[in-house]
Amino acid sequence: MKWKDVIITLAALGAMAVVSLWAYRHVTRPPQDLCRVCDRPLHGGVTYRLELRAGKEDACCPRCGMHYQIEHPGAVKKAWATDLSTGKFIPAESAFYVEGGDIEYCTRHATFLQHEPQGAKVREYDRCLPSLVAFRTAQEAEAYRSQHGGTVLSYQQAMERVKAL
Ligand SMILES: [Zn+2]
Numbered sequence: 408m409k410w411k412d413v414i415i416t417l418a419a420l421g422a423m424a425v426v427s428l429w430a431y432r433h434v435t436r437p438p439q440d441l442c443r444v445c446d447r448p449l450h451g452g453v454t455y456r457l458e459l460r461a462g463k464e465d466a467c468c469p470r471c472g473m474h475y476q477i478e479h480p481g482a483v484k485k486a487w488a489t490d491l492s493t494g495k496f497i498p499a500e501s502a503f504y505v506e507g508g509d510i511e512y513c514t515r516h517a518t519f520l521q522h523e524p525q526g527a528k529v530r531e532y533d534r535c536l537p538s539l540v541a542f543r544t545a546q547e548a549e550a551y552r553s554q555h556g557g558t559v560l561s562y563q564q565a566m567e568r569v570k571a572l
Contacts (some may be wrong), residue, residue: 442467444475445513445534451494453512453540456487467513469504470539473569488541491551497541503548504565507537508555537572539565 440449443457443464455472457464459482466472469488476483486499513535537557542548548559560568 440465442471442513444471447513447535450512452489452491454489455499455541456489456496457483458485458487459483468535468539469499469502469541469565470535470537470569471513472499473539473566474534477566477570490543490547491540492542492547497543499541500562502541502543502562503545504539504541504560504562505548505552505555505557506539506560506565506568507557508540508551509557510540510555511536511538512540513538539569 441447442449444466447467449465449467453468455466455469457466457472457475464475466475472486472488476486487496488499488502488504489495490497490502540551542551545559551557552559
């Protein structure tokens with residue numbers, strides 16, 4: 408009888424472990440909306456939406472979305488950037504962008520592999536960097552730039568910069 412109790416207890420503990428593992432994966436970490444390009448979670452304010460023939464896909468930031476456009480020429484019917492001021496989608500071609508400001512939306516919580524030649528930390532290449540954010544008007548882009556640094560770019564200029572990096 409003793410052994411039977413032990414086996415029942417172990418079976419119960421095993422079942423609890425399975426259930427808690429399942430809960431950990433499925434309940435405490437709900438499936439998040441992830442970037443189509445880099446698999447990072449999407450953030451309000453910087454999401455970049457791609458209208459493809461197969462439907463809509465979201466990228467975590469304009470930089471990721473533009474990478475996709477460059478790598479899949481012709482696949483994207485229309486692209487929408489999020490106006491950081493209002494959180495609303497705006498046509499990507501008419502948006503104004505700030506590249507390289509000091510807020511890194513996509514990578515804030517990420518850990519980086521770092522090389523340390525002569526003690527200097529060098530960040531690994533990251534496709535979301537330098538940061539790229541969008542605004543509906545040039546004035547708002549300029550106001551952001553004056554607070555956070557970086558460079559104001561048109562859509563064409565931003566595309567050229569993404570292509571080059
Ligand atoms: Zn991404």
